Amino acid sequence: MWAWLEPVDRVLWELRWPLLLYFGGLLVCYLTIDSIRYWIHEWRQDKIEARFRKADLAAVDQMDRQEFLHYLTYLFQCAGFKVRPTPPARNYGVDLVLAHPISEERIAVQAHQGADPLKARPVEEVAAARALYQCTRAMVITTGDFTPEAREQAEEAGVTLVDRTKLQELMALTLGSVPMPEREPESEPEAEPEPAVSNG
Incomplete structure (x- = not known):
């Protein structure tokens, strides 16, 4: 009944290494890009925080x-x-x-x-x-x-x-x-509150 699947099974078996390399390569590329984005974000955050630490009121006025x-x-x-x-x-x-x-x-x-x-x-x-x-x-x-x-x-x-x-x-x-604390993960925005509904 399943004899028609045998050719497909053979093809997949023969392609197992190319497929593994292909999808493994995609995974490595994704992880690499994700790591680069993370470090770019960290670098930007460090620059922003360094500027904030040095800011005086005149600098705050310009924000x-x-x-x-x-x-x-x-x-x-x-x-x-x-x-x-x-x-x-x-x-x-x-x-x-x-x-x-x-x-x-x-x-x-x-x-x-x-x-x-x-x-x-x-x-x-x-x-x-x-x-x-x-x-x-x-x-x-x-x-x-x-x-x-x-x-x-x-x-x-x-x-x-x-x-x-x-x-x-x-x-x-x-x-x-005050010594600078370890950076906290970015907070999710506070949920929008539901206004009170009057029963009157």
């Missing part, structure tokens, strides 16, 4: 938004926090989610660049959104300053404010005197 968020991620990782980014859109005003290295307490962070003082709205946004990310604390970071109304709102809502002076202090304490 675009995405680079600024990467810098804050690196800064907090060096301070020992676990850092997860949020989706760039529909994040409800939360840019990063920090987890304390010991207590695992989660902190919702909103980040801003610019010299103009921040008003109360960012404080209100991150205070309202922290529960969506299972955070017990909230923080707003800016390279500038805050208006008196924003500071008053932060005090009422229990939101930590990091202005230009405090950011500079954080940079000096974290990158100036």
